[in-house]
Amino acid sequence: MKIIEKHQLQSADIDRIVEMAWEDRTPFDAITLQFGLSEKEIIELMKFEMHPNNWKKWRARVQGRATKHSAKRDSGVKRFKSSRQRSISGNRMSKR
Numbered sequence: 001m002k003i004i005e006k007h008q009l010q011s012a013d014i015d016r017i018v019e020m021a022w023e024d025r026t027p028f029d030a031i032t033l034q035f036g037l038s039e040k041e042i043i044e045l046m047k048f049e050m051h052p053n054n055w056k057k058w059r060a061r062v063q064g065r066a067t068k069h070s071a072k073r074d075s076g077v078k079r080f081k082s083s084r085q086r087s088i089s090g091n092r093m094s095k096r
């Protein structure tokens with residue numbers, strides 16, 4: 001797939017992108033910042049990686065969703081931190 005080659009994505013990167021895209025509160029901008037993919041490329045990658053029925057359900061769920069688009073988010077939401085963030089980033093700080 002051209003997107004995978006263009007951004008030199010490894011299978012672990014693809015898995016993480018799919019996981020982040022599935023999370024309701026993770027905006028596309030966070031994926032763009034971390035992996036350099038545009039929203040359009042993320043949608044293409046999801047379509048390529050998912051079964052057609054699951055992709056249709058995911059697409060219907062995220063289309064127009066305020067939490068997936070930083071510009072549409074409530075101004076009180078400044079960031080998102082996944083429950084898995086500690087294991088992903090290696091952050092050893094205790095949970096607060």
